[in-house]
Amino acid sequence: MTGERGRGNGERGKGMRMSKANEEEPQNVPTCPGCWNFAGEVAWHYGICLLNSSELHQLAVEETPYRRLCSTKNILTVNGQFPGPTLYARSGDTIIVDVYNKGNRNITIHWHGVKQLRNPWSDGPDYITQCPIQPGGSFTQTIMFSSEEGTLWWHAHSEWDRATVLGAIVIYPNRGATYPFPKPHAEFPIILGEWWKEDMGQLYKKTIQNGGEPNMSSAFLINGQPGDLYPCSKPDTFKLMVDYGKTYLLRLINSAVQEIMFFSIANHKVTVVGSDASYTKPFSSDYVTISPGQTIDLLFTADQSPNHYYIAAKAYVGGAGIVYDNTTTTAILQYNGNYTSTSIPSLPNLPSHNDTKASVHFTGSLRSLADQNHPVDVPRKITTPLFYTLSVNTLPCLNNSCAGPNGTRLSASVNNISFVDPSIDILQAYYYHVNGVFRTRFPNFPPLLFNFTAQDLPLYLQTPKQGTEVKILKYNATVEIVFQGTNLVAGDDHPMHLHGFSFYVVGWGLGNFDKDKDPLTYNLVDPPLLNTIAVPVNGWTTVRFKANNPGVWFMHCHLDRHMSWGMDVTFIVENGKGLGAQILPPPPGMPPC
Template identity: 35%
Template structure:
């Protein structure tokens, strides 16, 4: 039997980000309907003597926990009392044939408008471990009022469910005087890996065991953001701290410190970009008879090479002809294309045959040209920055045949930045075959692929100025006919209470005035 629960370990989180977990128990139980009501609103919270207006769920931050057993159905009634248009994304839940409830604004649904409500319904099947949920909402952030404290009994073992709910930075996590045994990530088992350091990227989850085997006392738990080294832009990224507190308060900690004086861990260099590569490279799938991972497909039907970086596009209503005026905005790019939100959710447009899907363009299989992607002189303010091509924008998609095996190499670049990049795949897990620093070299790096026991993940991190190779099977279709050959391949009708779009769907910064990209249109939609 599998159940989900939550314990947040990071003090600074996106305000409407909540989490939920699975864990394995001994005996099976009957399936049930797990029902919650989430009221999204705003309230004032005080942190470091500063009062801030934050978005919360049910008056709390972090918000409610959802606990489920595998096979259960979940219904969450979302009531939007905030001033923002929002959706809720169930990060890592596969939503098989249920993509109406995935919660991606303008892809699967219109946002839930202020003073409106919507009920998300989905089943939990074939997954156990730690997953989480969060809102897609513009500029919604906040910090918890109190630091996290974990009270422990000496000698006991504790399961920590760790989630990076940040939007930007990887985190180095350590507990002074203790070691972690990592046993799961992204709701998949991994072979036990022992380390005094966990490195976790935005969107990732890690399940780790910690034994309270240190001399009783107080020990800091420190999460420090990783930052790309110079010449990348350096911005203040302070650490956050929690505490592991032993219940035997009268014991004297070795070294002469009393139990109320916390011991701090020795943290790594904040600019060390190799530690993340080392940590993630040590994760492998658990080869267990009760929980065997799926075999790695050896046949590949589709190959893609996708570069990740930044670019600039014009703000709404601007021409960007005047170099002295800030008329541009930085955007993330894939193969030098920035995603343009459609005017109608893609899934809804496809289901109702509105014709919007005919305007979809295809994400290129490779970048427009090949060069030294990790040349640090491209990082601002580098000598080659002015030579960069203009970023295009388009509503892109990629059409795959059902059951295809897709391999993607994500290549990090130095284009206006040198940071790592988290990549999250909705509705699927992916085999993480290999990763490395520098430019991917197909002639030698393919030989490094782990085709025996690679970890299964829904979120992977592309290393700073490096690459990662992933492989997945397209077995959870989204754009499919609503009357497929079998029930398993037929798209169910959209929910009756599905949100409708307002005129101002997203803030102006989401709308750009750049030329349309010239790429092939998708056949078959």
Template identity: 40%
Template sequence: MESRSLPGVVAAVVFFLSTMALPAAAAVVEHTFVVSQMNMAHLCKETLVTVVNGQLPGPSIEVTEGDSVAVHVVNKSPYNITIHWHGVKQRLNCWADGVPMITQCPILPNHNFTYRFNVTGQEGTLWWHAHVPCLRATLHGALIIRPRHGPSSYPFPKPDREIPIVIGEWWQVDLALVDWRLRHYLADYIPSASTINGKLGDLYNCSGVMEDGYVLDMEPGKTYLLRVINAALFSEYYFKIAGHKFTVVATGANYVSPYTTDVVPIAPGETMDVLVVADAAPGRYYMVALPNQSPKPEPQSPVLITRGTVQYSNNHSPSNGEAALSSYREKGGAGGPSGDVPVTPEMPDQHDRMTSFYFHGNLTSLHHSQRLPVPAQVDEHLFITLGMGSVCRQGQSCRRSGSDESIVVATMNNFTFQPPTAMTSLLEAHYYNSGTMDTLQQLPDAPPRVFNFTDPALIPEGPKEAQLEPTSKATLARRFRYGAAVELVFQGTAMMQSESNPMHLHGHDMFVLAQGLGNYDAARDVARYNLVDPPVLNTVQVPSLGWVAVRFVTDNPGIWYMHCHYEFHLSMGMTALFIVEDGPTFDTSLPPPPANFPACGNDNNHVPDQFYLQTRKSEVSHIYGG
């Protein structure tokens, strides 16, 4: 028998134990996304929808922090396609960000392209979606990043199950047609229903037969991590489960200090990780998503509530049955806890914007998870107003206030974004120092004039807002040196609308320092900044007729989209480009484009207008009356 020295045995044991503690090696997670069209039937009508792998929502991508991802996109749809990996920082990898004509030429029909990126330094729930106007309503799915050391390393109690909850909308019209209408400000767009995980729920029916709703089975005493995503085009939602509370533990793949609430407001583009404990009386409970909207004088849309059901898999009677039954009835249920009628939660009013304001204002970062401190010194300050305006259909002069001579647009500092028309992507032009970049217009530090930005009298058309309507149209961009600390104040306005604005910055996270209602006043509001543990987000909800102050560091070279995640604001021009220059070293500079990068075709931004004028004339007339 071979003999071994004691030191050798100890060394072997130490090595064995150390390898037991090591996390799994980083992997390459591969998916194939086949983008195609299929008919789906809801509300007594078949609708042709564009989906990935025949699914709505599309497939979830599940990875471990540190992994690399390769997604092979095969475009069998009639549309030009790009996929954006919402919230993935894409460090030194702007080429994979998926914005048509900005970071890449789109994937043309009958073409394919492989996106490759890594998820180092991020944990939590993100998502992916098409960045083709309006098609993200059906082209989307979850992107889940788990800790490298496994679920036991979550900074909260380890859940028994993890479930994606994707809130969306069901449209019974061609989504490319919706985009065309938006760009021509024919603003008669409304979805037909709201959805949870692709299901409409029993508030909708076809000839009296209820639509299927999403069902979540829970076991008493178990803890569930719901990964909630708002993939809707047009609405912030209030999300609630009757008889249960949520503990919010992360948002935008950044951990937050645990925050207990019975309702989660979630805007388009946002993700929320929430814990739910199955501690109610066994029975059935409605899970409800309610879209909110601004009150009049804003135009009012139908309230498209959707609901699924939470049901306990163990329906035994609780020991304190009478108390549970009493509590059940107080919460709006009919019958006993195990009866057929689920408990219905009491929802906020559809016009209630303060629930969202206070919810977002109560979020703070979990101290130990904040990897970088808030920049104490600021190199550049920007003040950006968000609102509506108008441009003339022809020439420089025209009538405003709803006249057919002008088109209503969405604005940032009185500019509306004009997509580039070059035959290559802007990122390629930037990398190769092409003259195409000379056509960009600089985003100003502040709006051209100061006025009472939140004056409600500006919402309806009239002489007061008509003086402020005229808007410039340009491919709007702002250059930043590498490593600059930027403070940006988003100011919501009452210019022809009073919507909130979920502002999403690609390639970076933002420290959310403060928010407020009314007009931002630096002399007053800087003192309120949270520089200790502000939440870190990629999508910031700017409250209705209010403001948000953020800081971020430009440490990721490339061209990054910054835009409102309401689709009508995006299509109508509430967008700018943030160009981050290369740093001084190889490791701080953008590498060359990947192999087989998509080449541009004759039309890369939209389905041509002529397509609608010729081949969709009857459909346009049927849906919109002309």
């Protein structure tokens, strides 16, 4: 199979096929007779087909014209593709990627969910672990997989460029190992996203300058296409071709910039078998709730009458009064064979946009597989308890001239600290002992105690402190974080993502956390192991992890407006004893600041 690369005319992403598992192989995972990109083209130079070895790949960030919603604009792409190429690996592999910035603005690439043991230099968030790659520059990143198995993804981690600079990562088990679920007939990445008619760089700058909410997106996407329900989109709607009676694995990724999403397939149940590159106990559901940054692995069987069925996704917005895109993106599940299809595919019954009960019910159903081959290691004795409030805030604006509430500037905070990006990255400042870049006084507990989820909170609580404060963690510390959402300005869900680690989600609830009662409900037997978790609107979530990865690691809300407003924390995990517990030396060619 052959095909042109880098088309911007809407053909990319129309249909997808993946190589099936080699029937002669004893294990039930796909081999690499060919690694396929979104257009079904053989893509050896995109796929990672060598096992337990280093392989060099080149990703070029460049402007490419793409047509969506009846108009054409230039977007940042990788290798001319949107979504970008899928990378393939096996557990424990190392991949070397040369990233070239052929675009018109600074860029970085983050390998979302890859722990990068002792290697924060290639993690990617700008001004945290590196300065951005400037136009015309390049940076060689070493991607070190460890225990991850399943689905992750890569994306830009500068401004809001991840709207178009992104792609899937598929991590197979080691050769000889098997999936802990029935062998699928085939498997497909399904990437949910957002599309703006305006330029993303201009949208970001305008939002930061005026201090208000960003313009909502013009459409949602499935594998780069809006779908039948949007203008000028029907001919290019993504189609998933299936055979009756076969079972398929969907690797679902939410790359949306600003929204948690509901996802469903009309008339078909899905079975959840993994999330964030960790296996889960299988459970059946009619729908999926998936946060920005999160991945969910789903099995489904094509067991309905041969026909065309809609695959659909729309926004979940739990906060009151929040403006959101209320449209629905669709793809088509199409059965192979000879039959007469209905004129209009049936739509799935997605939960309503503000159905918090449905959202937390799905997320609360996730459990680690916790079997002999995939044991859990939940920290029991906590050495570092942390309590972090998550708030939307406001800052005063000269002459009340900003676009936030009452002329203020919107902000966000953790423990009333709104994070400020430094001018050089924190990792190099820490490694080379550069003074004056950051301070180490991030509070373990909120400095202001109040009824976090009450209505009509006093206005004086809305103004945070600003600074580049970091939290120091001892090597091998056992950490518990209680995230507490607040109702300042407007309560909202907060999908919190931690770089460098996966964490166990041991508990959650609505309202204020009760330190005496709520820990009694913790699940310490089979909690899900994730890297991104949505803290429910005006609720709390508790996570635990062991700080056994030395380096500088970012934690932030994955709603990009909240991250840009300052809902961020930077952890510095100190070196342990011995070379195996210390940060690797920096690679050559770090981008200059």
